[in-house]
Amino acid sequence: MVPEEKSSSAFLLLLALSIHSTIEGFAIGVESSARSVLFMLLAVSMHKFVMAFCLGMEMSLPENPLTLRRAAAFLGVFSLTSVLGVFGGILLRMDEQVWGELVCSVLQALAAGALLHVALLEILPRERSRCHQIGLSQFSSVSSGFGLSLLLQYFSD
Known part of the structure; x- marks a missing residue:
């Protein structure tokens, strides 16, 4: 197998995380108040730090x-995606038409789908193949994470 074929897992992760990160940037760009922009910037920055760490770990695996x-090119592309999203969000915010809300909703759905794809089809199967004995613990952790995200979303609106 040539190195390009072996690194496809890292490339797919880069692609999914970049899409997710771009859409998170849109979330910052469409905010209307300075306070909400700073809050979103802090939240997205912390989240992006974790995603960058995961991408770096994926790239350092022997199978990739x-x-x-x-x-360095992968990390450079990943680091620019949020910035592109912020600019896109600002441009979207400038247009006061109703379709802007529809576009934001579609982009949020795409971000959630990209995250679910990476978590459920890339990361979890690999982790389950490594550790068979702690299946209930893994299931509880994943369920708790999604449940907590759902609660935070419910109470933030």
């Missing part, structure tokens, strides 16, 4: 051999 140049 990446050259230093390619790894």
Whole structure:
């Protein structure tokens, strides 16, 4: 197997996280008050730090051999995606038409779908294949995480 084929897992993760990150940037760009922009910036920055760590760990795995140049390019692309999203959100916010809300809703759905894809189809199967004995613990952790996210979303609105 050539290195390009082996690094496809890291590339798919980069693609999914970049889409997710761009849409998170949109969430910052469409905010209307300085306070909400700072709050979203802090939340997205903390989230992006964790995503960058996961991407770095994925790129360092033996089954994903990446050259230093390619790894730096991956991280460079990933770091710019939020900025592009912020600019897109600002442009979307400038347009006061009703379709802007529809676009924001679709983008949020895409961000959630990208996150679910990475979690359920990339990360969890690999972790389950490594540790078979703690299945209930893994299920409880994932369920708690999604449940907490749902509660936070419910009470934040």
